[in-house]
Amino acid sequence: MSADTLLSVQKLERHFDGLKAVDGISFSVHRGEVVSIIGPNGSGKTTTLNLVTGAIRPNGGTITLDGERIERADSARIAEHGIARTFQNGRVFATLSVADNIEVGLHTTLRAHRPFRRLSNLFLLRWIPLLAELYIAIVGTPASRRERAAIDAVVESEIDRFEARLGRRRDDPAYSLSYANRRRTEIARALALEPKLLVLDEPTAGMNQSETAEVLAQLLELKAAGQSILLVEHKLDLVMTVSDRVIVMDGGRIIAEGRPDDVRRDTAVVEAYLGRRRGLGGVDLA
Numbered sequence: 308m309s310a311d312t313l314l315s316v317q318k319l320e321r322h323f324d325g326l327k328a329v330d331g332i333s334f335s336v337h338r339g340e341v342v343s344i345i346g347p348n349g350s351g352k353t354t355t356l357n358l359v360t361g362a363i364r365p366n367g368g369t370i371t372l373d374g375e376r377i378e379r380a381d382s383a384r385i386a387e388h389g390i391a392r393t394f395q396n397g398r399v400f401a402t403l404s405v406a407d408n409i410e411v412g413l414h415t416t417l418r419a420h421r422p423f424r425r426l427s428n429l430f431l432l433r434w435i436p437l438l439a440e441l442y443i444a445i446v447g448t449p450a451s452r453r454e455r456a457a458i459d460a461v462v463e464s465e466i467d468r469f470e471a472r473l474g475r476r477r478d479d480p481a482y483s484l485s486y487a488n489r490r491r492t493e494i495a496r497a498l499a500l501e502p503k504l505l506v507l508d509e510p511t512a513g514m515n516q517s518e519t520a521e522v523l524a525q526l527l528e529l530k531a532a533g534q535s536i537l538l539v540e541h542k543l544d545l546v547m548t549v550s551d552r553v554i555v556m557d558g559g560r561i562i563a564e565g566r567p568d569d570v571r572r573d574t575a576v577v578e579a580y581l582g583r584r585r586g587l588g589g590v591d592l593a
């Protein structure tokens with residue numbers, strides 16, 4: 308594994324009742340790279356993302372992030388390690404405001420608000436962190452106030468990132484937002500964690516052409532800023548524009564991998580998309 312490798316997936320496997328959803332795949336994401344996974348419906352893309360982000364455990368294989376094995380870690384630990392994600396259908400807390408939705412992921416970064424937090428796992432001693440947290444919530448300490456200010460600054464900078472869309476909505480409950488704004492809020496929440504790797508599952512699903520173009524522009528901006536991204540996306544124009552490398556899955560396996568132009572010409576890919584008439588919205592790969 309080279310020093311440039313951020314994420315390394317080796318022989319990853321996951322089956323569901325005999326169905327091999329992910330069947331021994333290996334790939335990597337280098338620092339600053341945008342890698343997309345494409346493939347027909349049911350080819351194992353989301354399962355791969357779920358494995359990488361700790362939502363489900365693999366039946367075999369390894370996942371290494373920045374030199375640390377994470378395939379047995381739960382999703383909270385993986386978030387702490389530096390992977391943040393969004394979900395295929397968009398997940399926000401409906402009754403929380405935009406600002407609170409963005410802040411919610413940051414609880415994993417709290418230190419001054421949660422002293423003695425390691426004692427929470429010890430049944431007889433868990434009252435110690437509880438009392439400490441209560442005291443800090445009511446009275447506060449200089450460190451907790453600094454931490455609060457830092458969190459507020461992160462939330463505001465994420466709202467600024469989507470200023471034109473979320474600026475006026477910062478205090479509105481998420482249920483009142485348009486679908487596209489809910490998805491922007493979700494991306495902002497993931498970015499607030501300043502992840503080493505941003506994992507996006509179909510960020511433009513359900514978006515119209517101009518909303519999709521907006522997401523593309525934001526992805527290109529993130530890429531220019533050096534953000535490493537692992538993306539699953541059905542809109543191939545966007546994939547081919549933003550990706551450094553494209554991985555093509557079919558039946559749980561990787562059937563092609565390479566630069567966008569090479570993948571576009573790969574006969575196995577054309578077969579997977581067009582030969583079996585399982586094309587994605589009639590996109591012409593040729």
Ligand SMILES: Nc1ncnc2c1ncn2[C@@H]1O[C@H](COP(=O)(O)OP(=O)(O)OP(=O)(O)O)[C@@H](O)[C@H]1O
Binds near residue numbers: 323349
């Ligand atoms: N929790 C589960 N239980 C049983 N089968 C599952 C489960 N999750 C996924 N599968 C199956 O695993 C296979 C791969 O699914 P996955 O969602 O990873 O595909 P995908 O490439 O993301 O598809 P899509 O493009 O439609 O989102 C499918 O056959 C799916 O039905």
